[in-house]
Amino acid sequence: MRRLALIDLGTNTFHLLIAEIADSGERTFLYRTKVPVKLGQGGISKGEITSDARERGLATLKDFKKIIEEHNVTEIKATATSAIRNASNGMEVVQAIREQTGIEVQVISGAREAELIFKGVQEALQMGSSPVLVMDIGGGSVEFIIGSDKGILWKKSFEIGAQRLLDKFFHHDPMSAGEVKAERHYLHDQLQKLTAAVLQWQPDVLIGSSGTFDTLIDMDLAKRGLPARDENASPESDLTLESFQVLHKELLTKNRAERLAIPGMLEMRVDMIVVATVLIDWVLEKYNMERIRVSSYALKEGLLAEMLK
Numbered sequence: 001m002r003r004l005a006l007i008d009l010g011t012n013t014f015h016l017l018i019a020e021i022a023d024s025g026e027r028t029f030l031y032r033t034k035v036p037v038k039l040g041q042g043g044i045s046k047g048e049i050t051s052d053a054r055e056r057g058l059a060t061l062k063d064f065k066k067i068i069e070e071h072n073v074t075e076i077k078a079t080a081t082s083a084i085r086n087a088s089n090g091m092e093v094v095q096a097i098r099e100q101t102g103i104e105v106q107v108i109s110g111a112r113e114a115e116l117i118f119k120g121v122q123e124a125l126q127m128g129s130s131p132v133l134v135m136d137i138g139g140g141s142v143e144f145i146i147g148s149d150k151g152i153l154w155k156k157s158f159e160i161g162a163q164r165l166l167d168k169f170f171h172h173d174p175m176s177a178g179e180v181k182a183e184r185h186y187l188h189d190q191l192q193k194l195t196a197a198v199l200q201w202q203p204d205v206l207i208g209s210s211g212t213f214d215t216l217i218d219m220d221l222a223k224r225g226l227p228a229r230d231e232n233a234s235p236e237s238d239l240t241l242e243s244f245q246v247l248h249k250e251l252l253t254k255n256r257a258e259r260l261a262i263p264g265m266l267e268m269r270v271d272m273i274v275v276a277t278v279l280i281d282w283v284l285e286k287y288n289m290e291r292i293r294v295s296s297y298a299l300k301e302g303l304l305a306e307m308l309k
Helices: 051-070 082-086 090-101 110-124 162-169 177-190 192-201 212-223 241-253 256-260 272-286 299-308
Strands: 002-009 014-021 027-035 075-080 105-107 132-137 142-148 151-158 205-209 236-239 291-295
Touching (some): 014 051, 014 299, 027 051, 075 082, 075 299, 110 205, 110 299, 151 192, 162 272, 177 192, 205 212, 205 272, 212 236, 212 241, 241 291
Parallel strands (some): 002 075, 075 105, 132 205, 205 291
Antiparallel strands (some): 014 027, 142 151, 236 291
């Protein structure tokens, strides 16, 4: 029997997942948590990690280390993505993490990130034989993968994550019509390679993984008077196109305090979710998506699946 700890150092959120693997290969999730570190805040658009963000990150990883030790973990796997990958002082942060916590962090490429996200989504749901479009909105980058149950057909990571979009377009609260329009124009320009790939493979289902999509599911459940998901809930959910549009319009017309009061909203997502839903809305409209499926599994579950194989 072995116990693994998987840490995902995201641009907005740090995730910790602890799993126990029996000799038979059966896995049990023992612990999972996410902390809004906001590693990219204040620095991502300048290509650096600020000292405040670095300290928040280190404090969170020290807490993670204590939890890991309490669970008698035998192996730790930590990955860092867009914020550290693109920061001029990213490797200094990795070194500080090693010196202060003993955790070895592997900085992964956008292509590798996309690959692991796809593997995580495969663990959560059956994709079917027709191509689907998988989308993971991080704080620093957004990964798009076109694939099916046979594997990946096309993948690309774009440095247009929610913290970057926030810095670039969110200057009024609620977001102004002009800012929404400007973001949509920007997406049209930045995502031309995705547009070409969608034209080639013709996916008509969007699968959103973790983060923003999880929060949209929680908001939708609350709106429909249904109980919130618990930790043992299925990692797969559906969000109707109509429900998404209702939530999107609501997010565009409310200010921060009003958004925070929406049942199901998380404080860590209250601002980024606005620019993120503009992105989702653009993708749905531009590519004529017919359905939204949501996977609560993403990078760390993909990494675990890969380690077990």
